[in-house]
Amino acid sequence: DAGVIQSPRHEVTEMGQEVTLRCKPISGHDYLFWYRQTMMRGLELLIYFNNNVPIDDSGMPEDRFSAKMPNASFSTLKIQPSEPRDSAVYFCASSLAGTQNTEAFFGQGTRLTVV
Amino acid sequence: AQKVTQAQTEISVVEKEDVTLDCVYETRDTTYYLFWYKQPPSGELVFLIRRNSFDEQNEISGRYSWNFQKSTSSFNFTITASQVVDSAVYFCALSADNAGNMLTFGGGTRLMVKP
Numbered sequence: 001d002a003g004v005i006q007s008p009r010h011e012v013t014e015m016g017q018e019v020t021l022r023c024k025p026i027s028g029h030d031y032l033f034w035y036r037q038t039m040m041r042g043l044e045l046l047i048y049f050n051n052n053v054p055i056d057d058s059g060m061p062e063d064r065f066s067a068k069m070p071n072a073s074f075s076t077l078k079i080q081p082s083e084p085r086d087s088a089v090y091f092c093a094s095s096l097a098g099t100q101n102t103e104a105f106f107g108q109g110t111r112l113t114v115v
Numbered sequence: 116a117q118k119v120t121q122a123q124t125e126i127s128v129v130e131k132e133d134v135t136l137d138c139v140y141e142t143r144d145t146t147y148y149l150f151w152y153k154q155p156p157s158g159e160l161v162f163l164i165r166r167n168s169f170d171e172q173n174e175i176s177g178r179y180s181w182n183f184q185k186s187t188s189s190f191n192f193t194i195t196a197s198q199v200v201d202s203a204v205y206f207c208a209l210s211a212d213n214a215g216n217m218l219t220f221g222g223g224t225r226l227m228v229k230p
Contacts, residue, residue, distance in 0.1 A: 031217070033217060035218075042220060042222050042223060043206065043220040044220075045217060045218065048217050091160065095216040097216070102216070103162050103165045104162075104210075105162070106152075106162075108158070108159050109159065
């Protein structure tokens with residue numbers, strides 16, 4: 001398996017524009033997580049899904065952020081409109097729960113810069 | 116609520132020195148997992164170890180060792196004979212048993228190993 005795949009790796013956008021980050025989890029994993037890493041706040045969970053259903057989105061900063069998981073192999077994190085303070089590295093991770101419980105595997109991250 | 120504290124924000128050692136990274140956690144869950152991840156300068160998050168709350172045996176993997184002490188809520192990480200390639204940010208993290216490895220991260224410790 002290629003691991004968790006995120007795209008794009010880098011994104012530079014202007015304030016006010018819509019940004020969509022994409023994630024393909026490891027096949028067979030039933031949990032998917034979106035994390036954000038900033039200097040000020042470190043690594044923080046934004047939202048996670050179990051079997052494509054959002055379970056906890058309490059970490060989503062505000063209504064400008066939304067996440068979807070239309071199927072088991074794809075998730076998006078959208079910011080609309082984007083602001084400079086959204087600049088961060090966004091990580092997607094997936095894991096398998098149950099009897100074959102695995103650790104969370106992380107993608108390479110998307111470095112977002114909003115100017 | 117869960118909390119992970121890594122009191123050491125930055126450590127600098129000379130190659131071949133031993134170094135211990137501290138991690139203290141708080142949780143009300145009786146069953147939980149503890150993790151260490153490494154983030155090298157390239158930015159990805161590399162899984163190092165996962166321990167469950169019922170397994171207090173110390174673990175050694177090559178130059179790495181981990182000391183889990185439930186009595187002090189600590190999960191410390193020691194690198195023996197450090198090498199320049201060990202330079203990275205190291206994160207300690209905590210997950211409740213029923214959350215699919217949803218992670219609460221500590222603030223990270225930046226380790227610099229000088230030649």
